[in-house]
Amino acid sequence: MPEIAIILGSDSDLPKIKDCFSILEEFGVSFDITISSAHRTPESTREWASSARDRGVMVIIAAAGGAAHLPGVVASHTTLPVLGVPIETNIAGGLDSVLSIIQMPSGIPVAAMPAGKAGGSNAALFAVSILSVSNPDYAMKLKKYREKMAAGIGVKNEKLKSLGHAEYIKKLGEGK
Amino acid sequence: MPEIAIILGSDSDLPKIKDCFSILEEFGVSFDITISSAHRTPESTREWASSARDRGVMVIIAAAGGAAHLPGVVASHTTLPVLGVPIETNIAGGLDSVLSIIQMPSGIPVAAMPAGKAGGSNAALFAVSILSVSNPDYAMKLKKYREKMAAGIGVKNEKLKSLGHAEYIKKLGEGK
Amino acid sequence: MPEIAIILGSDSDLPKIKDCFSILEEFGVSFDITISSAHRTPESTREWASSARDRGVMVIIAAAGGAAHLPGVVASHTTLPVLGVPIETNIAGGLDSVLSIIQMPSGIPVAAMPAGKAGGSNAALFAVSILSVSNPDYAMKLKKYREKMAAGIGVKNEKLKSLGHAEYIKKLGEGK
Amino acid sequence: MPEIAIILGSDSDLPKIKDCFSILEEFGVSFDITISSAHRTPESTREWASSARDRGVMVIIAAAGGAAHLPGVVASHTTLPVLGVPIETNIAGGLDSVLSIIQMPSGIPVAAMPAGKAGGSNAALFAVSILSVSNPDYAMKLKKYREKMAAGIGVKNEKLKSLGHAEYIKKLGEGK
């Protein structure tokens, strides 16, 4: 019985949100992953979504690209919180996925996450923040995660001060 | 048993595509109209779409605004031709509806019609052109419709020539 | 101790999300409203956000227009779920608000709601769906809300069938 | 006498819609391909389009990029259904082709297909759906095509479940 259920419109989206998986694992959140398309497998998407609350799922993460209907279609079959992750496309600079996810009609909410690199990680973190509402353990873990993030930036500043910007940029380039 | 089945995401979309109804009536095409939302009434939308071919429907016209998922959701439940009409919104200059309808994933086609005034009329005319593939009567009617359109422009040119542009513009303004 | 805390960048945004207030009242959710700008009152915004969890707040709704930084700034000071509502502007078709809210960097999630009419109502409903994760009462109420919504569409279809589209459109116009 | 006639504005568009050809072949639909530009060879485009119905053509597929006028110009010379496929460009994120095809004026409909990878395949499938209106054999084949598509996703889910996401992503990368 996973706390978070993840659904993707295509297996090619898996690597694009892999930060989502690693962050959930880092927080010790249970989750499962299903590939199911709003359009190509509407029946299994519907069954998956409409039974999610009864399966004990607490939050749903749905990722899709193009005319990204998946988060909305999932939300139409459940009253659980649904987080929509737009997968970047080349058309209109990715606005197709972003607008298809954010502009849901009144009555059926979807929470839109960022397009691009931050989509997977922020979906994971937002899901944990929802769990933290009734689970103080997750609230504590989120607080520590942020402190670690801030500390990491502190370390970079010290390195920048000691190396100087020219050297730092050179090392960044090599690090790639 | 209508030849064309029309579905709208909201009754407020009815006046925006009313040219669709008048053109279908002008061509003598039978049609019915249903209000059903991809998100608010997913079950009735699914039943409506998946039974359409058995009800004798030949072409589906689906109109929706915002993150306009309705045409895509309908197409996921039928292999009939589905024409999607984007209803204009204020966000991103209406690009939300346009991109949500046109950018369907590979495998589940939707035919996108224009946003704005031409959406309803062109959906009706495109539906008739589909019927005309196997019905020479409709092919004949389409040909006549175009001839009438062209003749109308000819009349305007004669009027413009006799009135002059200043007078013509003045009459246009009064005509509104 | 309200379950939901709402923050707006300007009092002129109040009427634009009033559906948010009426839906929360309909669900019996406790909430309070504060006007505080990310830029004009950064100190009070920070204090408000960083103390929210200790005040017993469970979900935050933040609405702002233009370069809508408020939801992100609030999220930088709390690990509670923050829902961002873009208030429509005229520039770039409102893309400024939408993109400023949705494109948060990795690590600090904000859940973007729709721009336009559905922003306020969906923020309220999404907030309730978060509460429903640990409160079955709200899950039940959400289910009923959706059934009522679907039933309302059923009534409209019956009316449309009995009146016909021409008469229905005429009555819609008069209703306005 | 092909059932489908395909026209491209440039031979460089051929590889971009090659899925169109393979799907039509898979369905056993007869088709021919012509390169003809709306602007560079207007006379041959006009003759090709205006004689299409008499040649027995049932559906036209027209692909073009930039200010993609070809589908509209073809539609101005025939009342057959014309499917327009926008070829991606770099300008305005490809919006030039998308908007040039979708925003046809009232009276001369064009059915806009997706920009990008799905353009060719969906044009083929939509053309078959039009043929299926009067040909139950194609309706049956479309149904099977969708079942195969859905089954393929089922296989991927089983593989994902047995491999786990980390291993699956690794194999995806190698598969490329």
Place this chain on the structure above:
Amino acid sequence: MPEIAIILGSDSDLPKIKDCFSILEEFGVSFDITISSAHRTPESTREWASSARDRGVMVIIAAAGGAAHLPGVVASHTTLPVLGVPIETNIAGGLDSVLSIIQMPSGIPVAAMPAGKAGGSNAALFAVSILSVSNPDYAMKLKKYREKMAAGIGVKNEKLKSLGHAEYIKKLGEGK
């Protein structure tokens, strides 16, 4: 035998470019106006365009909205200079007309004029500048037109200096 031939896709575009007519009259340039649609009357558009040079026309001005194909279609039938004027629409902030006119393929040039108020006047002035290449009289008139424009701004500055900004703004408002 007019020096300039103007073609419009619809008579509703007449008032939107009326500055074009008044400027041509002010310069004493002969012109005629024809309403003809790229899509609704392709034959008469073709005949009109392909015979233009033989009729003595020197420059063509073509105005159209939406998927504004008219300037491009006209240019495909003549090697005369064709100026395209995008008529503003509501979709994508008028980008549909702008991009449909400017993004012509290599080989068939169209000169795009501004969308909005300046479209008509600048088309007229650009047409005159083309005539001025071989007609020094028009070159002289253009020079005077610019001097008058500059002088008009000088007068406004004097008025602004004597009135002060508050009073000037007040008078501007009354002037409307």
Place this chain on the structure above:
Amino acid sequence: MPEIAIILGSDSDLPKIKDCFSILEEFGVSFDITISSAHRTPESTREWASSARDRGVMVIIAAAGGAAHLPGVVASHTTLPVLGVPIETNIAGGLDSVLSIIQMPSGIPVAAMPAGKAGGSNAALFAVSILSVSNPDYAMKLKKYREKMAAGIGVKNEKLKSLGHAEYIKKLGEGK
């Protein structure tokens, strides 16, 4: 000898940035206003800009709409700080003015201010912040301006708390 020199491409832009004038007056900054177009009066624009530093001007504010070249052209003739204010247009949602001002080439900087209502006021405040670098009096006045702004929001919150949101919204509406 004004500290700030303001230049506008058209007198119709005067009312759109009038907040600029009132804020400068409130801060006791001396300024003058000139109407001069980058394109219609290039000579006087050039003279105005190239002599500005010698006239004792410290900061330039340049407002223009459409292909808003004025701020860039002014900046090409002076090394004083130039603030560019985009005047809203209807084309592309005002992106024409915004992008024409912000995307200056390397070497000739212009500081872009917001399009819309905040353009005039922020140009004034940014100009004062530049003066404040060498004038502690302006630094003090800016600090007080911000405190007043913050205090104003505090008053609104108290009113909101005492009236309740329904009553507050009602009074807002009446206030208009």
Place this chain on the structure above:
Amino acid sequence: MPEIAIILGSDSDLPKIKDCFSILEEFGVSFDITISSAHRTPESTREWASSARDRGVMVIIAAAGGAAHLPGVVASHTTLPVLGVPIETNIAGGLDSVLSIIQMPSGIPVAAMPAGKAGGSNAALFAVSILSVSNPDYAMKLKKYREKMAAGIGVKNEKLKSLGHAEYIKKLGEGK
């Protein structure tokens, strides 16, 4: 004394419009090329532009990227026809250059050419079409150029028919 004068904002734009040079050479049109920036060398740009007509120049081609002011600035100093070529950028999908060139204010026209590959060639061809107004030799050459273009497409069609699409696409790939 060149017939056409070409000006570029940067030498890095030279390769992007090289089709312009080769087409002018093919037509036997005399031309010269100058690098001069609207912002970095405003004085030499002004002198170059304001003396162009006296130097015998008949048409000006101005290419620039980003906030592409060069064509407009040149047009402000001459009444010759100015063709503006937007050089593609990465920002806003190149809309910055396109809109900066096309949205000139009333009174100072610039003829916008396509962004991307067709910009250089169409500027050359449009310039020749202007020359053709008073030079029948160029009119004849333009006619032949179009016939050659059309014939080239005919050859491709024959090759496509004899090879089949699969083989043709394969050869296209190898040709690159």
Place this chain on the structure above:
Amino acid sequence: MPEIAIILGSDSDLPKIKDCFSILEEFGVSFDITISSAHRTPESTREWASSARDRGVMVIIAAAGGAAHLPGVVASHTTLPVLGVPIETNIAGGLDSVLSIIQMPSGIPVAAMPAGKAGGSNAALFAVSILSVSNPDYAMKLKKYREKMAAGIGVKNEKLKSLGHAEYIKKLGEGK
């Protein structure tokens, strides 16, 4: 006590604005660089910004990508001039960063610099122009910088004239 303080949302932005550092060094302006995120390290960002004037800082340069809140957040804590540099992203063609920085609300100004290559250099040059208001030495240096820039273009023109365009383009390619 640096004259200019630079803040970046991420160390990955360092190489993207490195022209900023080299230009400041060329002008002999003192500066320091800090990495601090508006969202990940809000406390240190606030302290850094609110103490900047007391540390003797005269101008702040803030660079950030995505929903680029950093310049606005910094501006909310200081009345010093803040220059915002949008770091390019892939979403919406970089419009997310551009609009998040330019569309600041009335009262808290930020000066938006170009997205892309010119962002870093123009931020440096604009900062120097602010310093030049009270420091004639910098005014002199800016004047010389521009003269050098103009002279560089003169050299290129001579080279172009002596080599011819074909050879020049060939050498450009080799130079890369």
